[in-house]
Amino acid sequence: xxxxxxxxxxxxxxxxILVFAFGVIWVLQDSGGVDYLSGTSASNLIxxxxxxxxxxxxxEALDQRLxxxxxxxxxxxxxxxxEIEEERTFEDLxxxxxxxxxxxxxxxxxxxxxLYEMILGEDPHPVIVANFSDQDGNVDRAMIQNVVENMDQxxxxxEQWLQLEGFLRQExxxxxxxxxxxxxxxxxxxxxxxxxxxENQRADAEYVALRxxxxxxxxxxxxxxxxxxxxxxxxxxxxxxxxxxxxxxxIPKVAAPEDTTAIKDDLRGMKDEFAATEDPEDFLQRYASxxxxxxxxxxxxxxxxxxxxxxxxxxxxxxxSGPVVANDQVNLMKxxxxxxxxxxxxxxxxILISTDDRSDAEAQxxxxxxxxxxxxxxxxxxxxxxxxxxxxxxxxxxxxxxxxPGSMVSAFENAAQNxxxxxxVGPVQTEFGYHLIEVMQRVDQEVQVxxxxxxxxxxxATLRDIENTLEDLQYYTEEGADFEEEAARLNLSLERxxxxxxxxxxxxxxxxxxxxxxxxxxxxxxxSDVIELDDKMVVARVTDVESAGYRSxxxxxxxxxxxxxxxxxxxxxxxxxxEAYEEHGFDGxxxxxxxxxxxxxxxxxxNTSVPGLGRETRFAGQVLGLDEGDETGVTEGENGVWAxxxxxxxxxxELTDDRRAQIRQQLQQERIMExxxxxxxxxxxxxxxxxxxxxxxxx
Numbered sequence: 001x002x003x004x005x006x007x008x009x010x011x012x013x014x015x016x017i018l019v020f021a022f023g024v025i026w027v028l029q030d031s032g033g034v035d036y037l038s039g040t041s042a043s044n045l046i047x048x049x050x051x052x053x054x055x056x057x058x059x060e061a062l063d064q065r066l067x068x069x070x071x072x073x074x075x076x077x078x079x080x081x082x083e084i085e086e087e088r089t090f091e092d093l094x095x096x097x098x099x100x101x102x103x104x105x106x107x108x109x110x111x112x113x114x115l116y117e118m119i120l121g122e123d124p125h126p127v128i129v130a131n132f133s134d135q136d137g138n139v140d141r142a143m144i145q146n147v148v149e150n151m152d153q154x155x156x157x158x159e160q161w162l163q164l165e166g167f168l169r170q171e172x173x174x175x176x177x178x179x180x181x182x183x184x185x186x187x188x189x190x191x192x193x194x195x196x197x198x199e200n201q202r203a204d205a206e207y208v209a210l211r212x213x214x215x216x217x218x219x220x221x222x223x224x225x226x227x228x229x230x231x232x233x234x235x236x237x238x239x240x241x242x243x244x245x246x247x248x249x250x251i252p253k254v255a256a257p258e259d260t261t262a263i264k265d266d267l268r269g270m271k272d273e274f275a276a277t278e279d280p281e282d283f284l285q286r287y288a289s290x291x292x293x294x295x296x297x298x299x300x301x302x303x304x305x306x307x308x309x310x311x312x313x314x315x316x317x318x319x320x321s322g323p324v325v326a327n328d329q330v331n332l333m334k335x336x337x338x339x340x341x342x343x344x345x346x347x348x349x350x351i352l353i354s355t356d357d358r359s360d361a362e363a364q365x366x367x368x369x370x371x372x373x374x375x376x377x378x379x380x381x382x383x384x385x386x387x388x389x390x391x392x393x394x395x396x397x398x399x400x401x402x403x404x405p406g407s408m409v410s411a412f413e414n415a416a417q418n419x420x421x422x423x424x425v426g427p428v429q430t431e432f433g434y435h436l437i438e439v440m441q442r443v444d445q446e447v448q449v450x451x452x453x454x455x456x457x458x459x460x461a462t463l464r465d466i467e468n469t470l471e472d473l474q475y476y477t478e479e480g481a482d483f484e485e486e487a488a489r490l491n492l493s494l495e496r497x498x499x500x501x502x503x504x505x506x507x508x509x510x511x512x513x514x515x516x517x518x519x520x521x522x523x524x525x526x527x528s529d530v531i532e533l534d535d536k537m538v539v540a541r542v543t544d545v546e547s548a549g550y551r552s553x554x555x556x557x558x559x560x561x562x563x564x565x566x567x568x569x570x571x572x573x574x575x576x577x578x579e580a581y582e583e584h585g586f587d588g589x590x591x592x593x594x595x596x597x598x599x600x601x602x603x604x605x606x607n608t609s610v611p612g613l614g615r616e617t618r619f620a621g622q623v624l625g626l627d628e629g630d631e632t633g634v635t636e637g638e639n640g641v642w643a644x645x646x647x648x649x650x651x652x653x654e655l656t657d658d659r660r661a662q663i664r665q666q667l668q669q670e671r672i673m674e675x676x677x678x679x680x681x682x683x684x685x686x687x688x689x690x691x692x693x694x695x696x697x698x699x
Contacts, residue, residue: 209642350435380397
């Protein structure tokens with residue numbers, strides 16, 4: 001029974017790990033290994049040319065993608081990332097079905113003999129080798145035979161074996177289809193020679209050039225009619241898709257105070273175990289710390305101020321401090337070791353009385369009055385917030401954090417170095433004014449520390465509160481309330497953004513398939529459901545819809561004007577060069593234009609940057625297409641106008657058999673990729689695809 005259990009477990013590994021690995025056979029679809037795992041749900045979640053894809057199959061494929069993302073990044077997918085993976089899962093499953101249908105249409109099948117060869121032949125499939133090998137790495141055919149003979153007695157094992165066979169058949173079918181597509185790609189000898197020539201062409205040239213931008217705006221005149229004429233001539237550049245003006249309310253997904261308190265309580269409960277552990281690295285891994293273990297030593301100035309200050313309270317090996325908040329995380333710190341530091345560091349706070357808007361005497365008097373108040377028991381924190389004129393520290397009660405020698409002006413540093421912990425010294429005069437200084441902590445050791453960190457994430461209850469608030473906004477607006485007034489009642493700020501059809505990256509929001517789906521076909525006044533993003537939740541309302549067309553001249557005038565000006569400069573420079581070239585020829589061109597003759601060396605199809613002109617692919621194309629001594633004539637480029645003469649054409653090296661084979665393989669791969677992409681897009685264009693996810697799925 002132990003052997004059967006082991007076999008069953010190994011077979012499970014095959015299905016759930018290697019199905020994913022070997023399912024990625026080609027770029028067209030990366031979830032082919034899941035198509036035989038269809039669930040029994042009757043829901044027509046997705047329908048491709050009449051064939052249904054069930055809710056269960058979609059969920060299994062999505063879970064595989066999310067698991068792969070988690071393994072790759074070490075973290076769970078965010079809300080927006082999950083939406084992206086959902087869309088990719090949909091595309092994968094649709095492509096999978098289209099490819100299967102095409103294989104059926106073409107009669108591509110896998111015989112039992114082929115399947116036998118994949119399992120027990122001389123060259124078994126890698127999935128068989130990986131999971132049914134003996135200690136010497138050879139396929140254990142007896143083990144496989146044992147599975148086949150005994151699977152009728154174990155329904156679970158039988159199901160897993162049949163799934164494995166299904167996977168192997170499906171992969172072989174796909175390989176046959178790929179081979180069929182590849183066979184239609186032909187690479188001729190002329191293709192190879194052309195590619196070899198293109199990658200090895202080199203030439204030198206001398207040239208005279210005028211940059212368009214070299215003319216100042218004062219040297220040309222562009223009227224309003226010129227700007228409008230440029231707009232009319234380039235109207236296609238200002239075409240827009242159907243667009244939506246969207247107003248949205250948002251609430252950030254941040255931890256509420258009670259969430260942070262709960263996290264701190266959790267960490268307090270871990271302190272004893274953290275203190276007792278002899279393997280802090282294992283502790284951090286076991287409890288999924290957001291901060292990795294390191295055995296490095298740190299000066300306290302290298303750590304976050306809150307963490308450093310907590311550690312400094314008890315600088316003893318084995319001491320555990322915290323929890324403290326730093327970098328949007330709650331942290332526990334355990335000192336693993338100490339060593340002498342190269343320099344002493346300290347933490348201090350101060351009150352600065354500036355002399356910018358008062359006399360020196362007035363500033364000194366105010367500082368002395370505050371010093372007397374502090375020595376009478378005044379609250380340094382409160383007085384710093386009220387009186388300090390250092391904008392960087394006043395709102396922190398004057399706290400400057402941790403600093404070492406050389407970080408402060410000399411008078412301040414000298415006073416702080418000579419002060420005792422807790423004493424208030426001053427007033428100390430610097431170029432900034434008068435300071436009252438209290439040294440709070442001083443440390444002359446470096447620390448090796450393990451930091452367990454947990455993100456301050458909002459709880460489920462907090463997220464639900466955010467969602468409820470936005471759902472109220474959605475509900476009451478749909479019931480007739482004014483969106484802006486309702487948002488104000490709920491203390492929600494509003495933002496506006498314009499979104500075009502098909503626009504993936506939405507300003508201030510990023511990529512959100514849910515928002516994009518809502519906007520498709522939306523009308524003015526439509527309001528969305530609550531949409532969860534990575535850092536916030538939003539409710540959006542469409543305030544305006546513009547049909548596809550052209551942006552008006554008034555709308556884009558400011559963007560058109562600099563282009564019209566550049567065009568005018570272009571015309572001037574081209575005319576100057578054309579006239580000079582016609583009158584003086586290439587040899588007299590530089591002198592006639594008052595510029596220099598320049599050289600471009602080793603011009604190639606991969607080296608299209610021209611000194612003084614920038615990237616000009618046309619320059620490279622011209623030069624490489626001419627013989628030595630030939631001239632280009634006057635040519636307009638993207639950045640300037642030029643005339644060039646080829647001074648050297650490099651000899652093309654002989655095409656060897658090895659290089660011929662490499663180029664053939666490279667061209668074949670490129671064309672196969674192009675063919676596959678166009679082929680699958682053609683399948684989609686001619687397929688009937690129904691997406692019922694919005695209607696069926698319950699998120």
